[in-house]
Amino acid sequence: MQHPASNKLTVLALLLLGIVVLVCASLGRWQLSRADERRAISAEIERGRLAAPLLMRPDMTIESVQPWRAASASGHWAAQFSVMVDNRNLDGRPGLWLATPLILEDGVAVLVLRGWIPRPIGTEQAPKIATQLSMHTVEGEMSLRVPRLFELWTSKKGEDSGLPSTWKGIAAGESGWVDTSSLVRVQNLDLGSLAERTGLKFLPVVLLQNSPAQEGLSRNWPKPSLDADKNVGYATQWFGFAAIAAIAFCAVLWRFVRRRRRQIE
Template sequence: MFRPFGMHPVPLLAGVVVVIVAVQLGNWQLRRAEEKREIGVRIEQYAGATPQVLDSARGVQPPEWSRVVVRGRWLPEAAMYLDNRVLDRRPGYHVLMPLELTDASVVMVNRGWTAAGSDRAILPEVDTSGDEVEVVGRVVVPERDPFSLADQARDGQRWQFIDLDAYRAWSALSPGDWVLQQESEAADGLVRRWADPDLGEDTHRGYALQWYSLAALAAALTGYYVFRSFRKNAA
C-alpha cells in the first residue's frame, strides 16, 4: 500500500472527512439559528402591526404569525377538543371551533383553554354565541404528529393532535391549513394565555459550537498524526 511519508491513508482520510462533515453541520446549524432569529423578528413585527381584515378564507394562506380579523358565526357541532393540554398543572382541552364567514368559507379558530371535568367521558360545555362575532388572532400552522396515524387522532370530538386533513374528512368542512389563535377577549370562560413559540435559536448555536469543536479536535488529531509520521519518516 502506498504510504506517503510513512502515513497510513485511512486515518488521514478519516480525519479530513470528519473535519469537513463537522464544519458543514456546524454551518447548517448556524443557518438554522439565523432562520429562527428571522422568524422571531417577524413575530415581533406582526405583534405590533394592525391586524389584517379577512373577509374570505377561501384559498387564503396568511403569513404565519401574522394577525388577522375575521367575522362570522361559530359551528359548535364541528368543534375539536384538543386533549392533554395542561395549564397551571390542571388538565384540560384547547377548544378549536370552525368559524363560518359571510361567504361560507371556514376558519379554524383555537378559542382557548378549558379545564377537563371529573368525568373524562363528558366533554366540557363551552359558552358559544349564535350571533355573528368578530375574532382577532394570530395565524399558526400546526404540525402533525409524525408518529401517529390519522385514525389515531380522534375519538369523537376529542382529538390528540391537530390533523386538518383528518378533520376535513370528518367534518365535511374545508378550513385552510392554518389555525387562528384567538387573542380577542370574549365572555366564554376560556383562557387565552398564549406563549410565544420556543424557536430554539440558542439551541442551534449550541449545536453549531459542538460541531465546530469536533472539527477542531479532528483537525488537531489529524495534524498530530501527520506530524508524528513526518518525524518517524525523518528519523
C-alpha cells in the same frame, strides 16, 4: 523498522479523525443555519404583529395570510363540529385545545382555536363551553395551520386523520352549551381532513383567539423558540470539537511522516 500493522493503525486513526472533523464541522454549520431560521421566524413574527389588523372575508386567499398578524372574523359558531386537540400542555399541566369552525357570510368557515382546558383527572368532569348562537366577532392572530404535535406516524387525510369517517357532529345543548367530554379528540387537526369530514369550505388560515380568557378557556398559545444565540453557542462548540480533531489529525500525520522519513534514511 516500522511494523505494517502500526502503519495500518495510523491510517485508520487518520481516517477516523478526518471523519470526526467533517461531522463536527457539518453539525456546526447546521446549528448556524438553525440560528438563521430562528432569526427569520423572529422577523416574520415582528412583521406580522406590526401589520394593521385584518378583517377576514369569505374571498380571502392564501396570499393574504400573514402569520402572527392580528385579525378578526364575524360569524356564528358551528358548535356541532367542535374538536378537541389532545395532548397540549400549559405550564406543565396536561390539557386540550378546543377548535370550533366559525361560519362567515356565504357559508365559508374559518377554524378558530378557542383556548385550552385542563384534562379532567379522576372523577373530575369535563367543562361545558358556552357557544353563542348569534353573530359575533372573534379576534386573534392568524396561523397557517393548527400547531402540530410530533407524531411517530404520518398524518394523512381520511382514515388516518383521527376524525370519524361518518361524522355528523354533535348537537349543542340549550343556549349553545357544548359538553367537551362528548367531542371528538385528535392528536393533530388538518384543515383538509376537517373540510372533508364536515363538508364545510374553510379559509386557508387558522385563527388563534386571543381575546381575554373566558368560559373556562385559557389562551396562552405556544410560540416558537427564537433563541438564535443558543444555536450559535452550539455551533461554536461543534467547531471547537472539529478544531481539536483537526489538530490531532495533524499531530498523528506529522508523527507518521517523521517515522517514514527515518525509515528511508
